[in-house]
Amino acid sequence: xxxxxxxxxxxxxxxxxxxxxxxxxxxxxxxxxxxxxxxxxxxxxxxxxxxxxxxxxxxxxxxxxxxxxxxxxxxxxxxxxxxxxxxxxxxxxxxxxxxxxxxxxxxxxxxxxxxxxxxxxxxxxxxxxxxxxxxxxxxxxxxxxxxxxxxxxxxxxxxxxxxxxxxxxxxxxxxxxxxxxxxxxxxxxxxxxxxxxxxxxxxxxxxxxxxxxxxxxxxxxxxxxxxxxxxxxxxxxxxxxxxxxxxxxxxxxxxxxxxxxxxxxxxxxxxxxxxxxxxxxxxxxxxxxxxxxxxxxxxxxxxxxxxxxxxxxxxxxxxxxxxxxxxxxxxxxxxxxxxxxxxxxxxxxxxxxxxxxxxxxxxxxxxxxxxxxxxxxxxxxxxxxxxxxxxxxxxxxxxxxxx
Amino acid sequence: xxxxxxxxxxxxxxxxxxxxxxxxxxxxxxxxxxxxxxxxxxxxxxxxxxxxxxxxxxxxxxxxxxxxxxxxxxxxxxxxxxxxxxxxxxxxxxxxxxxxxxxxxxxxxxxxxxxxxxxxxxxxxxxxxxxxxxxxxxxxxxxxxxxxxxxxxxxxxxxxxxxxxxxxxxxxxxxxxxxxxxxxxxxxxxxxxxxxxxxxxxxxxxxxxxxxxxxxxxxxxxxxxxxxxxxxxxxxxxxxxxxxxxxxxxxxxxxxxxxxxxxxxxxxxxxxxxxxxxxxxxxxxxxxxxxxxxxxxxxxxxxxxxxxxxxxxxxxxxxxxxxxxxxxxxxxxxxxxxxxxxxxxxxxxxxxxxxxxxxxxxxxxxxxxxxxxxxxxxxxxxxxxxxxxxxxxxxxxxxxxxx
Numbered sequence: 191x192x193x194x195x196x197x198x199x200x201x202x203x204x205x206x207x208x209x210x211x212x213x214x215x216x217x218x219x220x221x222x223x224x225x226x227x228x229x230x231x232x233x234x235x236x237x238x239x240x241x242x243x244x245x246x247x248x249x250x251x252x253x254x255x256x257x258x259x260x261x262x263x264x265x266x267x268x269x270x271x272x273x274x275x276x277x278x279x280x281x282x283x284x285x286x287x288x289x290x291x292x293x294x295x296x297x298x299x300x301x302x303x304x305x306x307x308x309x310x311x312x313x314x315x316x317x318x319x320x321x322x323x324x325x326x327x328x329x330x331x332x333x334x335x336x337x338x339x340x341x342x343x344x345x346x347x348x349x350x351x352x353x354x355x356x357x358x359x360x361x362x363x364x365x366x367x368x369x370x371x372x373x374x375x376x377x378x379x380x381x382x383x384x385x386x387x388x389x390x391x392x393x394x395x396x397x398x399x400x401x402x403x404x405x406x407x408x409x410x411x412x413x414x415x416x417x418x419x420x421x422x423x424x425x426x427x428x429x430x431x432x433x434x435x436x437x438x439x440x441x442x443x444x445x446x447x448x449x450x451x452x453x454x455x456x457x458x459x460x461x462x463x464x465x466x467x468x469x470x471x472x473x474x475x476x477x478x479x480x481x482x483x484x485x486x487x488x489x490x491x492x493x494x495x496x497x498x499x500x501x502x503x504x505x506x507x508x509x510x511x512x513x514x515x516x517x518x519x520x521x522x523x524x525x526x527x528x529x530x531x532x533x534x535x536x537x538x539x540x541x542x543x544x545x546x547x548x549x550x551x552x553x554x555x556x557x558x559x560x561x562x563x564x565x566x567x568x569x570x571x572x573x574x575x576x577x578x579x580x581x582x583x584x585x586x587x588x589x590x591x592x593x
Numbered sequence: 594x595x596x597x598x599x600x601x602x603x604x605x606x607x608x609x610x611x612x613x614x615x616x617x618x619x620x621x622x623x624x625x626x627x628x629x630x631x632x633x634x635x636x637x638x639x640x641x642x643x644x645x646x647x648x649x650x651x652x653x654x655x656x657x658x659x660x661x662x663x664x665x666x667x668x669x670x671x672x673x674x675x676x677x678x679x680x681x682x683x684x685x686x687x688x689x690x691x692x693x694x695x696x697x698x699x700x701x702x703x704x705x706x707x708x709x710x711x712x713x714x715x716x717x718x719x720x721x722x723x724x725x726x727x728x729x730x731x732x733x734x735x736x737x738x739x740x741x742x743x744x745x746x747x748x749x750x751x752x753x754x755x756x757x758x759x760x761x762x763x764x765x766x767x768x769x770x771x772x773x774x775x776x777x778x779x780x781x782x783x784x785x786x787x788x789x790x791x792x793x794x795x796x797x798x799x800x801x802x803x804x805x806x807x808x809x810x811x812x813x814x815x816x817x818x819x820x821x822x823x824x825x826x827x828x829x830x831x832x833x834x835x836x837x838x839x840x841x842x843x844x845x846x847x848x849x850x851x852x853x854x855x856x857x858x859x860x861x862x863x864x865x866x867x868x869x870x871x872x873x874x875x876x877x878x879x880x881x882x883x884x885x886x887x888x889x890x891x892x893x894x895x896x897x898x899x900x901x902x903x904x905x906x907x908x909x910x911x912x913x914x915x916x917x918x919x920x921x922x923x924x925x926x927x928x929x930x931x932x933x934x935x936x937x938x939x940x941x942x943x944x945x946x947x948x949x950x951x952x953x954x955x956x957x958x959x960x961x962x963x964x965x966x967x968x969x970x971x972x973x974x975x976x977x978x979x980x981x982x983x984x985x986x987x988x989x990x991x992x993x994x995x996x
Contacts, residue, residue, distance in 0.1 A: 248713045420621060450634055533731065534938075
């Protein structure tokens with residue numbers, strides 16, 4: 191086609207690139223897109239009402255968030271008492287009107303209380319000269335977990351397997367002890383407490399429920415009706431009742447079920463209850479993994495002539511278990527939070543220990559409870575938040591949907 | 594029968610399956626028999642017997658005034674343990690239903706805020722969700738009960754939420770109750786008729802829209818029906834209801850001071866704490882479900898609706914929400930079940946629900962562990978069966994019709 195160069199209004203060259211409008215870039219643009227765009231539409235009555243409501247809501251949230259944040263900073267940092275050099279105990283954290291040394295109207299955190307109770311909150315009443323055993327166990331645990339987090343760690347598989355098999359035995363020997371002859375005297379589990387019990391309950395629950403969960407999940411998928419119904423019944427039973435009734439049952443009714451003369455201590459009862467409870471949830475998570483595996487994998491295993499157990503062990507379970515690691519981490523988060531319930535049946539987990547510290551009359555003050563709750567909440571929040579981020583990262587890494 | 598016969602039997606898949614199942618069932622039966630024989634031996638030794646006779650005995654303990662005690666007019670020494678059981682169920686259901694309603698509202702609000710373009714709404718929702726679901730429920734319950742509600746004034750003081758009507762102090766929340774006059778029944782019937790005819794008109798409008806594409810002006814019709822009903826009631830019987838006036842006694846003997854309980858409904862602080870904690874905790878999980886449900890509706894659906902000329906409200910109401918609900922409802926129901934099961938944590942602050950009064954106080958008095966746990970399991974398993982029945986029904990109904 192021939193171009194007519196004589197026509198005046200046909201543009202010969204590209205228009206110069208203009209910068210984007212000022213209200214769409216920089217701080218102003220960001221402000222427009224993120225805050226103003228919902229509250230500056232006054233084109234009709236409905237839109238105007240919505241804009242005004244949005245503006246009011248935004249301001250209200252800003253005001254109250256700032257208020258709460260300031261109250262928290264004021265309580266935990268500015269007004270807080272940090273040290274108690276003269277060992278005044280409750281006096282240092284009470285106002286003058288109640289016989290303390292703080293000015294009237296004072297409301298701040300009582301951190302010396304936390305310092306004084308720190309050992310109790312972490313170890314419970316574990317004998318002081320044996321604390322090194324708990325520390326070493328904890329150190330091994332942390333080292334193992336850190337090693338597992340890195341993808342390129344050599345022998346990662348071996349570390350993982352030994353964390354699931356050797357470590358529990360090691361931890362048992364270290365924490366319970368073997369007797370005086372080897373330098374590891376027995377420590378009664380009644381003396382355990384604080385973070386120690388929280389971790390013992392949560393980790394035992396998750397590690398012991400893993401093999402049980404695999405068996406139950408396979409059973410629920412089984413072609414044999416008797417096995418399927420038994421497993422489904424077991425899983426639905428434990429999932430249908432609240433953990434607290436499981437713990438009550440474990441602490442009250444379990445001794446009745448055992449042969450006369452057999453006694454088991456309180457912690458073990460709770461552990462049995464928690465494990466059975468967790469295994470039902472674990473089974474459902476693993477079943478999700480089994481169902482997510484392509485049917486072709488089952489058929490390929492059959493075509494290779496592998497029997498049921500071999501095809502499960504070599505083909506299906508390795509894939510299914512890798513696939514459900516995020517789900518297992520999420521179950522662990524739930525279990526970790528649920529361990530607080532053992533406080534109700536009289537074990538001193540972190541929350542139970544905090545509750546005991548709150549009832550200590552030596553430190554009695556109006557800020558005693560809230561200081562300890564703040565501490566425990568921070569502990570749980572950090573642990574659970576980090577774990578949930580880790581599981582989200584894993585989920586993204588393992589996501590095979592867009593391959 | 595020689596060895597080769599045996600191996601032939603073992604290699605016959607059908608016979609092998611039957612053998613395995615028979616052996617497994619026998620094993621399970623043996624385990625149960627073992628547990629039962631242990632239990633009966635233990636019970637013999639304790640001179641206890643199995644039986645439900647205790648249900649007709651009179652219960653000799655106080656229960657804090659709640660909906661359950663009011664419904665069954667509970668009196669110490671008069672009411673039976675069967676009454677205690679029913680009161681427990683009613684109180685569990687009460688807090689569960691109130692919690693479900695409030696958690697749904699808050700959860701949907703926060704979930705939608707999480708997707709807002711407004712950064713303040715979005716970050717508020719994110720912080721809310723992350724904070725509340727990463728802190729154990731029991732700790733949140735303790736926080737509400739032992740710090741927030743304990744800081745209220747005692748029974749001789751009060752904080753007015755709605756002056757003259759709703760107030761709160763350490764004894765609980767005081768609400769006015771409705772007093773019905775003669776004609777209330779008539780008014781109720783008229784309102785019922787109005788509701789039925791409004792529903793009828795709605796169905797008619799929908800079928801007309803399907804036939805002709807033009808709906809009736811349904812909002813105007815509904816408003817008209819209710820206005821007519823109200824007019825009829827007012828003209829014929831006046832307003833047949835008034836609210837009681839909660840009276841607060843400030844003078845006289847100290848023990849008589851405080852709210853006159855015959856003039857107001859008292860809601861005990863334990864109930865409030867359980868309700869707050871359950872609601873806010875579950876709402877965080879519901880918000881995440883709502884968010885992922887809305888995100889699961891593909892953007893093409895919204896764009897197609899825009900192309901058809903639907904308004905924003907219509908797009909949400911007719912296109913996005915119905916499709917999002919298909920994803921939201923199954924996890925939502927399991928959150929409802931979780932909330933109901935979690936209401937058992939109320940035992941920690943002695944709100945008189947099933948676990949607290951039946952498995953707690955009553956069991957300590959009667960000592961019928963096996964029977965009482967059994968009765969308690971029945972309740973929770975019924976809830977859980979009902980929930981899964983509903984979920985199956987919903988999944989079946991909302992399944993995509995594929996051609």
